[in-house]
Amino acid sequence: MRKAGGYAVIFAPDPAEVNFDGLRCERIxxxxxxxxxxxxxxxxxxxxxxxxxxxxEFGSMCRNCMKMVCPTCxxxxxVPFEKKLEESEQRAYIRRQYESLF
Amino acid sequence: MANFGVVNSTNIAGQVPQAISATYKSIVVxxxxxxxxxITYPSLRRGKIYDLLIGQAAVPADNYYEWDVCRCTxxxxxAITTGGILSLSSVSSTFALDGADLxxxxxxxxxxxxxxxxxxxxxxxxxxxxxxxxxxWVAAPGSEMVYPANSSATSPNGAALRARSSAGTGAVSATLxxxxx
Numbered sequence: 001m002r003k004a005g006g007y008a009v010i011f012a013p014d015p016a017e018v019n020f021d022g023l024r025c026e027r028i029x030x031x032x033x034x035x036x037x038x039x040x041x042x043x044x045x046x047x048x049x050x051x052x053x054x055x056x057e058f059g060s061m062c063r064n065c066m067k068m069v070c071p072t073c074x075x076x077x078x079v080p081f082e083k084k085l086e087e088s089e090q091r092a093y094i095r096r097q098y099e100s101l102f
Numbered sequence: 103m104a105n106f107g108v109v110n111s112t113n114i115a116g117q118v119p120q121a122i123s124a125t126y127k128s129i130v131v132x133x134x135x136x137x138x139x140x141i142t143y144p145s146l147r148r149g150k151i152y153d154l155l156i157g158q159a160a161v162p163a164d165n166y167y168e169w170d171v172c173r174c175t176x177x178x179x180x181a182i183t184t185g186g187i188l189s190l191s192s193v194s195s196t197f198a199l200d201g202a203d204l205x206x207x208x209x210x211x212x213x214x215x216x217x218x219x220x221x222x223x224x225x226x227x228x229x230x231x232x233x234x235x236x237x238x239w240v241a242a243p244g245s246e247m248v249y250p251a252n253s254s255a256t257s258p259n260g261a262a263l264r265a266r267s268s269a270g271t272g273a274v275s276a277t278l279x280x281x282x283x
């Protein structure tokens with residue numbers, strides 16, 4: 001895929017079944033198998049992409065972020081993962097401030 | 103920003119890799135904590151996992167091993183040795199890939215006998231491979247698996263690399279590289 005978010009390498013001495021992401025099971029040949037991956041911009045999940053597979057088989061694209069999202073997030077609202085991180089850290093920071101007061 | 107590598111080898115702190123069973127066990131956990139060993143509170147740091155290597159240290163056989171990385175919530179008040187895991191805080195100075203960097207700020211544990219600090223696991227990464235195969239995943243810059251700089255016991259603040267197998271009972275090996283920011 002173009003602008004892959006990462007890559008995965010499997011080395012198997014014999015042909016083997018591989019379950020990618022809990023979404024699809026595939027038989028790979030012996031030797032080295034490589035796959036591109038992308039990281040969902042909404043939940044941070046890593047998805048393995050089969051070569052030349054149509055996009056709707058492994059996720060979608062958020063038209064707001066203009067980045068790839070996983071099948072789980074494909075139908076959800078656009079909440080960028082960076083925003084979730086900042087909210088989580090802000091909540092923790094406020095909680096620590098309260099804890100230091102009492 | 104410093105890069106670190108944590109492995110579950112026996113040598114790291116004397117904790118022997120566990121035999122895998124049908125229920126998940128946490129192989130490597132990294133998480134923010136106010137009980138960390140490297141840098142004192144409140145220097146919590148955001149962590150980014152950018153490289154994973156996994157394999158099965160078992161006699162070759164055709165068994166299915168499932169691996170995943172989940173968000174976990176590490177509570178500072180929780181006993182560090184829960185479930186037989188071993189805190190690596192005492193050796194936090196040994197994980198930096200560049201020896202001139204600071205000690206690891208996160209709490210790290212390896213080779214738990216159970217899965218740890220997981221309530222409603224959110225899987226960031228999952229793969230099931232044959233026992234004979236090994237696997238490596240490398241993130242491109244900007245696509246790492248991230249855990250927040252958060253000490254809260256109510257929100258995810260770390261990541262756990264777990265493994266299970268319905269048939270295999272061998273040990274596993276894992277290396278996890280991450281960056282603290």
